[in-house]
Amino acid sequence: MAVNKVNEDLLRERARYTFNIEELTNFIDGGEEGTRNRREVEDMVIHVKELHDEVPEDYLSHKERYENAVKKGCILIDLLKEHVLRHSSFDAYKPSNMYRVLSMAKEVSPVLLHMGMFVPTIFGQASAEQQEEWLHKALMLEIIGTYAQTELGHGTFLRGLETTATYDPSTEEFVLHSPTLTSYKWWPGGLGQTANHCIVVAQLYSREKCYGVHAFLVQIRDSETHMPLPGIKVGDIGPKLGFQTANNGFLGFDHFRIPRKNMLMRNAQVLKDGRYVKSKSDKLTYGTMMLVRVMIVSDAAYELSRAATIAARYSAVRRQSMPRPGQPEPQILDYVTQQHKVFIAIATSHALRLTGGWLWDAYSSLTHDLDQGNLDQLPELHALACCLKAISSRDSNSLVEQCRMSCGGHGYMSSSNFPTIYGATAATVTYEGEYTVMLLQTARYLMKAWKEALGGIVLTPTVAYMVTYNKAKPAWVNTPEAIIQGFHAVAVGKVKEAADGIEYHQNSGKDYEDAWNAASVMLVKASECYCRAIICETFWKEIQKHSRSMSRNLAVVLQQLSELYLSYWVLERSGDFFQVRTVPLTRTKFEFVSFASPKCHCQMCTGFVAHITSVVVLAVQVSIQNLTLTFCTRKRNEFDIGSC
Numbered sequence: 153m154a155v156n157k158v159n160e161d162l163l164r165e166r167a168r169y170t171f172n173i174e175e176l177t178n179f180i181d182g183g184e185e186g187t188r189n190r191r192e193v194e195d196m197v198i199h200v201k202e203l204h205d206e207v208p209e210d211y212l213s214h215k216e217r218y219e220n221a222v223k224k225g226c227i228l229i230d231l232l233k234e235h236v237l238r239h240s241s242f243d244a245y246k247p248s249n250m251y252r253v254l255s256m257a258k259e260v261s262p263v264l265l266h267m268g269m270f271v272p273t274i275f276g277q278a279s280a281e282q283q284e285e286w287l288h289k290a291l292m293l294e295i296i297g298t299y300a301q302t303e304l305g306h307g308t309f310l311r312g313l314e315t316t317a318t319y320d321p322s323t324e325e326f327v328l329h330s331p332t333l334t335s336y337k338w339w340p341g342g343l344g345q346t347a348n349h350c351i352v353v354a355q356l357y358s359r360e361k362c363y364g365v366h367a368f369l370v371q372i373r374d375s376e377t378h379m380p381l382p383g384i385k386v387g388d389i390g391p392k393l394g395f396q397t398a399n400n401g402f403l404g405f406d407h408f409r410i411p412r413k414n415m416l417m418r419n420a421q422v423l424k425d426g427r428y429v430k431s432k433s434d435k436l437t438y439g440t441m442m443l444v445r446v447m448i449v450s451d452a453a454y455e456l457s458r459a460a461t462i463a464a465r466y467s468a469v470r471r472q473s474m475p476r477p478g479q480p481e482p483q484i485l486d487y488v489t490q491q492h493k494v495f496i497a498i499a500t501s502h503a504l505r506l507t508g509g510w511l512w513d514a515y516s517s518l519t520h521d522l523d524q525g526n527l528d529q530l531p532e533l534h535a536l537a538c539c540l541k542a543i544s545s546r547d548s549n550s551l552v553e554q555c556r557m558s559c560g561g562h563g564y565m566s567s568s569n570f571p572t573i574y575g576a577t578a579a580t581v582t583y584e585g586e587y588t589v590m591l592l593q594t595a596r597y598l599m600k601a602w603k604e605a606l607g608g609i610v611l612t613p614t615v616a617y618m619v620t621y622n623k624a625k626p627a628w629v630n631t632p633e634a635i636i637q638g639f640h641a642v643a644v645g646k647v648k649e650a651a652d653g654i655e656y657h658q659n660s661g662k663d664y665e666d667a668w669n670a671a672s673v674m675l676v677k678a679s680e681c682y683c684r685a686i687i688c689e690t691f692w693k694e695i696q697k698h699s700r701s702m703s704r705n706l707a708v709v710l711q712q713l714s715e716l717y718l719s720y721w722v723l724e725r726s727g728d729f730f731q732v733r734t735v736p737l738t739r740t741k742f743e744f745v746s747f748a749s750p751k752c753h754c755q756m757c758t759g760f761v762a763h764i765t766s767v768v769v770l771a772v773q774v775s776i777q778n779l780t781l782t783f784c785t786r787k788r789n790e791f792d793i794g795s796c
């Protein structure tokens with residue numbers, strides 16, 4: 153049988169790298185132990201022949217695809233359990249580990265929601281006694297759950313959910329009911345045929361009063377027969393753009409009774425006599441969503457890294473056209489347009505992975521604070537989780553599509569894996585908080601921060617620069633930090649523009665809600681710019697931090713990727729950089745003087761070694777009173793290391 157020979161072009165490209173691949177691998181895995189763990193799990197999985205498809209899944213029926221996905225899910229979970237039981241160090245619920253195992257099967261697993269939301273909800277919202285009863289069963293998959301919140305009529309507006317949970321003190325039970333068709337739960341993954349339990353989010357009623365949405369753990373199928381229990385209507389919602397094996401389903405209740413103890417009572421409680429005990433914040437019920445939004449940033453990075461790898465490899469082996477008559481067809485990697493498509497995908501996968509790690513640390517610190525009863529960081533983390541989930545998933549999905557297009561017709565084949573990756577990333581833009589809605593949530597936070605900044609109040613870390621622009625002028629020099637400060641200036645400009653927009657509409661007679669709606673496009677833009685500034689700054693700072701402990705060759709390449717990312721987004725947002733003209737922020741004025749002459753020697757340019765990129769970075773001269781900050785123009789020359 154012909155041995156698969158590695159393509160010579162690919163071998164040649166791989167022989168040219170200038171840094172230690174294992175060192176980069178460890179960096180991506182979060183250290184040598186992370187790489188060891190990952191490889192051990194991958195080695196466990198890669199040799200299981202049942203995980204490899206004889207027939208392309210697209211040729212299977214929906215039932216066969218589902219059964220195939222269930223089979224693979226069971227195999228992977230058994231391997232995961234075996235690994236967890238063998239290695240206490242392998243934290244199965246650290247997002248990358250749990251998700252990495254499940255995503256080793258090409259299809260989305262029908263137990264994704266069990267691992268991704270059902271278990272985390274028990275961790276985050278069940279009382280100690282309830283964890284005692286349910287957590288181990290869930291971790292060992294003795295019960296299989298999902299997270300049933302979205303209804304036919306409401307996905308975004310949670311306070312509008314219609315499913316009711318009415319407390320009956322005479323029997324110490326909650327009666328779950330779906331009063332309307334629009335109240336039917338719709339979308340929960342695994343609900344179609346897989347889950348026998350779920351977290352149900354419903355309006356809690358006790359003593360004739362509604363206390364808003366709360367979470368309940370509900371068994372919906374018989375543990376022996378797997379048939380729906382009496383009073384339960386459940387099934388599959390049908391074909392979708394992707395996620396065909398996620399087994400998304402619908403669920404309706406007909407006066408279905410559950411014990412009082414099945415209300416998740418870590419935060420709020422209903423006592424036996426029906427008295428309601430309020431939690432520190434009614435938003436703690438939304439806690440699982442914040443966790444998954446934080447995880448999605450890492451997920452976006454992971455899926456994009458897969459697509460970028462496919463596109464980079466294809467660009468090395470595909471030869472096409474003949475710019476010079478009689479010469480061999482060049483690798484498409486040598487076309488600058490191809491580099492412009494693929495290299496930003498590589499840079500963005502690193503930017504989102506490092507930002508996802510930074511956000512995960514912030515979330516871990518918040519959960520520690522919450523355990524101590526300290527909710528101070530909750531508003532900022534909610535705002536961060538919302539905008540970073542929105543922007544990371546949108547960037548990932550659009551760059552996955554860009555990678556697919558960079559592979560021509562072969563990118564359109566199912567065997568390229570782009571369709572599966574695209575279907576998965578397209579879902580993340582909508583689920584766990586729809587893109588626009590999430591950015592508007594962050595905008596709420598930014599409008600408050602802006603008011604405080606104008607009053608000179610010290611702000612939380614990610615918006616502190618808004619006050620800075622009201623106080624001492626930044627000492628700017630020509631460095632990537634200058635671009636980051638430029639993004640801060642753009643964010644401040646957009647936040648101010650949106651705030652002025654609301655004020656303008658109010659002054660013209662609109663009430664706040666209508667003024668907010670009229671200014672909402674600007675509010676979304678302000679959140680996008682605030683978020684872009686965070687990703688740019690975090691990427692750059694994380695690279696600087698890690699560079700100190702890595703070899704110089706690797707540090708140089710990662711620094712160039714972060715500079716590429718900064719430059720790419722200056723170019724993409726050059727209009728915003730121009731638009732930040734005179735912003736009457738007391739003493740500091742931003743004013744674009746003119747296009748700089750194409751000559752400058754800033755560190756940005758001389759630092760660029762074009763073997764990973766040749767990007768035109770617009771010449772923009774920004775003067776902040778006595779400071780002149782110059783961005784640079786790079787000629788579109790391959791391998792030009794000189795100044796521009």
Ligand SMILES: CC(C)(COP(=O)(O)OP(=O)(O)OC[C@H]1O[C@@H](n2cnc3c(N)ncnc32)[C@H](O)[C@@H]1OP(=O)(O)O)[C@@H](O)C(=O)NCCC(=O)NCCSC(=O)CCCCCCCCCCCCCCC(=O)O
Binds near residue numbers: 268530
């Ligand atoms: C937030 C809402 C849009 C609005 O909620 P409300 O109407 O209740 O609030 P208001 O807008 O009025 O605001 C009031 C107030 O509350 C604050 N607030 C709101 N939410 C929160 C929160 N979560 N935390 C803290 N504070 C909050 C808000 O800021 C206001 O404060 P101020 O008054 O001070 O301004 C809400 O309705 C909402 O959230 N809607 C969206 C609904 C949603 O997200 N649904 C999701 C359903 S579940 C789902 O979709 C599942 C999808 C599948 C998931 C798969 C999981 C797999 C995991 C994969 C991860 C893998 C990772 C590993 C990758 C790797 O590393 O390899």
Ligand SMILES: Cc1cc2nc3c(=O)[nH]c(=O)nc-3n(C[C@H](O)[C@H](O)[C@H](O)COP(=O)(O)OP(=O)(O)OC[C@H]3O[C@@H](n4cnc5c(N)ncnc54)[C@H](O)[C@@H]3O)c2cc1C
Binds near residue numbers: 300305584585592
């Ligand atoms: C693949 C997939 C898996 C899912 N899995 C689950 C699951 O397991 N469990 C679960 O509970 N849910 C799940 N969902 C549902 C998901 O959480 C919702 O679809 C999502 O929250 C969006 O809500 P919606 O569908 O009602 O859209 P809508 O909120 O109706 O959005 C439609 C449009 O209205 C706009 N809009 C809505 N509100 C506002 C506003 N206030 N201001 C401005 N514009 C607004 C939105 O921007 C959007 O453009 C899943 C969805 C998908 C696609």
